[in-house]
Amino acid sequence: MASSSGASKVCFNSTCNQALELPRRGWLCRTGDFADLCDRCGSDFEDGKFCDTYHLNASGWRCCESCGKQIHCGCIVSFHMFILLDAGGIECLKCAKTEYILTPNPTWPSASHFLHGPAERINDISAKSWRSIAGSGPVPWRQGPNLFSAFKGHPELQVTSCSLGQSTRIDPSERFVNSWRPQEMTGNKALASRMHYDGQNNLFNDVSYQSFFHANAIPLSSLPATFVPHCQKTETGNASGIHVKRLCIPPSIGKQCSNNNGPGPSVEKQAHIPKAQGETQASHQLLPRYRPQSIDQEIQRLYGGSNTTITPLFEKVLSASDAGKIGRLVLPKKCAETYLPSISEPEGYPLVIKDLKGKDWVLQYRFWPNNNSRMYVLEGVTPYIQSMQLQAGDTVTFGRLEPEGKLVMGFRKASLAYPSDKSHELTNTRIFAHEESLKDGNAFKSRKSDGALSEVDKISIRAKRKKGGNMNGKSLKHKEEEICQLSVTLEQVQGLLQPPLANTCMVVLIDGVEFEAFQEAPIIRIPKAFSTENVGSLCSPKVEPTPEHQEHMLPMIDHENFESLKTMESVDPLADLAVHDGKASRQDCHKPGCMQLPNGTNHKSTCTCNVCLALNRPTPPPMMMHHDPEQVGTSVQNPSRSMYADIICYTQMGNSNKNHKTGPARSFENDPSRENISDSTFKSQNIDLNMQPEREEESYSVSDAMGIMSLVQESTQRYIKQQKLSVNGITYGAHKNHGL
DNA sequence: ACGTAGCATGGGC
């Protein structure tokens, strides 16, 4: 262990051991502490002569491949002074800097960040094999092999994070991570690992390295050049054939990127992620509908305050198939080939992707041969889709978390979007609160934010056509208007609802959970936080919403740009179209013959699902969770069919999870909120509908889910009180039976 | 009978 500062310490140099009065900071130890050195040793270290002076007789010296300078590679002291070349050998930092424009090694990770145990056998990999992993060609960048979770063959190493290659930046403040090399392809799986020395002749494998990255938030830009996108390969020949020596990037790209990674990025920076030139180019090569639009805003908000930024990569509007229970998300080929690792085998590899909450999801990234081409799919997305309550028409966004470089997956509800994002063709399905309409208590007015049919609409119409349906004589324009919707999360809705005035309540017990069913639709409160009137207060220091608050605010609604709030009966028109037509997939039905829509409606009279059985009626009334009588005044209700569907889902978990097949996707989240839920105001909960009783550590039980909802509701009320919002707020009457 | 995996098909761009 490195010594901590203190007069009683002695010099960390074992050959010196001089008592320290004013210790000088030496190298960074694995503990994260710096070695305390005496003045002389400290000077030697700072001069880069420490190993030359004290370790001359030690083993582990190697020569820089470029300049021939000898470096004590087997020593932690010199750890930051060299890089491991992909082709073998080392290069001193000076040469590396010249060629890579790289910076020294990062902070040494704490020993606790390493996985202990036998290091995996290191195998060399041919340049060909490696290139098959790293990919080649004019792609923005390629992910490093550690993107691939190695857990399949190494269950003990399952907790991995994926790191993505990214543009190297020219930023002297960044540090360089030692080089790495891919591991041998084992079977069909690329168990590629970066290896690095710990300075003590130990090699750490990929997983350790990922922990290393994760723990230290090392800019991925500091990755060896083989990770670097927009790379221009420099190949050097040798006796065994061509191998990749290194990849270089145009400095201009690095410069651009460097703007994006300064310490403590400003809010502006977070909100406007500058892209590397090549990425921008690649992005423009994508079809418009796949171009990333707003993941930055969304995630920046969630990751705000940290040094983390997001580089949007691509996005996709979920089709009915994508959002169905098959659990396969078809990836646009171009996007997959551009932004995801190249795969040579159809079975592909598991990818670890973080969601917006930092939860890791392992999805199988693979392809199907198709007409001499490929169809790229992400398998096992159902838990994620369900957890995020995504439906057809919603948009899944992919981005890269920087500086960690992890692949992140966000989403955007089709019904809610950023007003600032008007340029995107999806915007015409977006909802903006129309303050005046709310104030007046008028029914919501639908107003398209732009003229063109949205991609969602197009897809929905396409889906409808494909299914042989018609538009029921409605014009597209009419359909557009129908598509206007308000879809909010369960928690959000919970916080906005009050019992209906005619409070005829029937308490229904479903799977041990009490629900209140009302004959009349509940009343929706409009928190002032969503009106322009309160915009200032929302953003004012006085009532600055915490990130947790913001998480559960109606997402995507930019309070600076409220224009209108559109609503229609249909909660998810695309899902309606896609599933309502009945043929989307039989797997979309939770029970045979029961066409449960994502919005919870349309159960057949013969439906035998729990909810229908419990209520003994084909169309259940609006329900709300049963609350403590003391909370009636601030109770929340379920106003929407969407929420009702949620409850159905939650309710059914108790039965369904028993037989639920474990999908490829798994969450590795150790959700601290499980312990601190009572303390976490507005702590967002990803309720994994794929939960299984035998995997309690990874998922919530039904009661947990309900408890969470209650807690969220309480938190909502607390938040509203904090915001000095009227509990009654502005209400508006619901029409029909669905509350909206 | 049902769920799933993989391939085939065909509409749309």
Next chain:
DNA sequence: CGCCCATGCTACG
């Protein structure tokens, strides 16, 4: 016209 991709189809467990 060729490719992409949504989803239909079917063999299989």
